[in-house]
Structures are given as structure tokens and as C-alpha cells.
Amino acid sequence: MKSLYWVLMVCTAFWVGLDANRLGVKKGRLRGNPLDLSIALWVTLSLALPVIGLPCYLLTRGKYRAIRSASLTPAVPVGTPPAVARD
DSSP states (O other): OHHHHHHHHHHHHHHHHHHHHHHTOOTTSSTTOTTOOOHHHHHHHHHHOHHHHHHHHHHHHHHHHHHHHHHHSOSSOTTOOOOOOOO
């Protein structure tokens, strides 16, 4: 039973690392937030203290998703014709 626990914790920490990498998590992106951590710290926290680390990551994940979606949104909608200057 203990081995199942450890396998689950390692898999969860691995997922946290992959997901954080996909979202572009970097220290300093959530200015002023005490949970503004790097990917390595998120993985370490989810391995060392999974009861605290995983819920904190899941709560912070939404903020990282919002930052990522804001940076992927084009300034001009796709398909908009270019502006033509008229004299």
C-alpha cells in the first residue's frame, strides 16, 4: 500500500512539472503572490508536502492560465483586413 502511495505522489509531481512547463510557469510572473514559484519548486513542494503543494498549485494554476491566454491573444483579430489610408 505504501508503494502505491509513492507511485501516486511521483506521478502527481511529474504531472505538476509537465503542466507548469506547458503553462510557462516562471518565478516572477505572479508579482506579489507568495505562491509565485518556479517549476522546480512546484515539483519539490508537491513531492515533499503533497497535501499542501498540490492544492496550492491547483489554486495558482488558474492565474497562470489567465496569463498564458492573455499572452496568446492576438492584438488584431484574425481575418481583419489591413487598414487602408485614404487621402
